[in-house]
Amino acid sequence: MRPLRAKDITGVWGTLLLPLDGGDAIDRSRLAGQLDALLAAGLHGIYAHGTAGEFHTLTEDEFDGVNELLAERCTAAGVPFQIGASHPVAQTALARARRARELAPGALQVILPDWLPLADDEAVAFLARVAEAADPVPLVLYNPPHAKTAVSPALLGRLLDEVPALVGLKTAGGDDAWYAAVRPHTARCSVFVPGHLLASGVARGAHGSYSNVAALAPAGSVRWYESMHSDPAAALDVQHRLAELFRRHIAPLQARGLSNPALDKFLAAVGGWADTGVRTRWPAAAAPEEAVLPARRDAHALVPELFSLG
Secondary structure (H helix, E strand, O other): OOOOOOOOOEEEEEOOOOOOOOOEOOOHHHHHHHHHHHHHHOOEEEEEEEHHOOOEEEEEEEHHHHHHHOOOOOOOHHHOOEEEEEOOOHHHHHHHHHHHOOOOEEEEEOOOOOOOOOHHHHHHHHHHHHHHHHHOOOOOEOOOOOOOOOOOOOHHHHHHHHOEEEEEEEEEEOOOOHHHHHHHHHHOOOOOOOOHHHHHHHHOOEEEEEEEEHHHHHHHHHHHHHHHOOOHHHHHHHHHHHHHHHHOHHHHHHHHHOHHHHHHHHHHHHHHOOOOOOOOOOOOOOOOOHHHHHHHHHHHHHHHHHHHOO
């Protein structure tokens, strides 16, 4: 697959979640079934090894095995894919990038090393070395809210200047001032924001999402994205109703301390589009099975557009 440019990275991308057996091993059959469902949903792309994919728990053999399945199925289907080569240890991330490059993904997602915060010069040095190892595959920088090193719009501009292979940013976004500060960079950097905030994000200049809404309803998330361009007011109304769903069913789980992988697996279970299960890898706690059906009822009542067949 050809390397992606910033202007190519748009829309709604879905992630692979890890279906686990009782011993915490990846169930490859269920993983393949999940990937088939994502490929059939019409997503703009698929990726592996974000936070929701529990990349931080994987052995190197597991990392390679998931990548091989993703690359084989997406290449055959002609669907763009990205591989998360992230790891909290810089040296391991570099080795993952070298191996993942051989599968010709459209881009590699990476985090900045995450035990200690980095100075700006160190962030540049890290991305430059990974870009050299990944060449010709470009990079997308994943900078979640819990990252030790927060990438400001100013630092993003420097990274884009000094690491031309950087073509995308995966971030939590921000307020109007943040979007205004990022806007000078968006011609050469795709900006992806959280799925449940995508309608307001697109209205302010975001290009798409590595989407938690795709975890809930893959095909519905694509239809919603399309409505952001055809009927922005209706798309914002869906976002408001999604916020109510999250207030009722996601916020209480967050308040209990559940992790983002647990929340995304819970959303997938609520959506019921694949057999992902809610189990997360030790020592992370899973969402309770008994919470799924009440959330499913509310999801279909609050945002029926995401589950319609049309």
